[in-house]
């Protein structure tokens with residue numbers, strides 16, 4: 001079966017190899033991953049992308065996403081081995097971003113909002129990397 005994958009970063013027809021979920025045209029973060037929607041990138045990898053949040057909630061607020069479309073972290077886990085590898089990579093990139101932003105020592109938070117009660121507003125899985133100020137717990 002031919003995959004609807006264009007290759008490269010055009011975004012048209014790109015799909016997740018594990019789930020065969022085709023890039024969702026109306027998905028904001030698929031648009032950013034494809035380069036169709038501008039974002040301030042801080043790390044640009046083969047399978048992942050990190051860019052600054054448009055509405056930062058801390059001096060450092062970066063989002064780390066897979067280039068392939070998974071609606072949330074639950075879908076990524078449900079994708080099996082491929083998803084787990086990608087989850088590892090998202091965390092590794094989050095850590096690298098924190099180090100590059102100079103907040104490794106002061107501390108930072110990595111958050112995957114998942115579902116309505118967590119306040120997930122963009123249904124393309126993403127890790128928030130937040131730091132540069134003291135943060136309270138529990139979160140609001």
Ligand code: 5GP
Nearest residue numbers: 028039051052053054055113119120121122
């Ligand atoms: P969520 O609420 O789903 O956990 O996080 C989505 C995040 O995406 C929010 O922090 C929001 O500020 C950010 N966001 C929404 N639209 C855009 C955009 O067009 N560009 C960027 N860089 N971030 C966005």
Ligand code: ZN
Nearest residue numbers: 027030069124
């Ligand atoms: Zn998407």
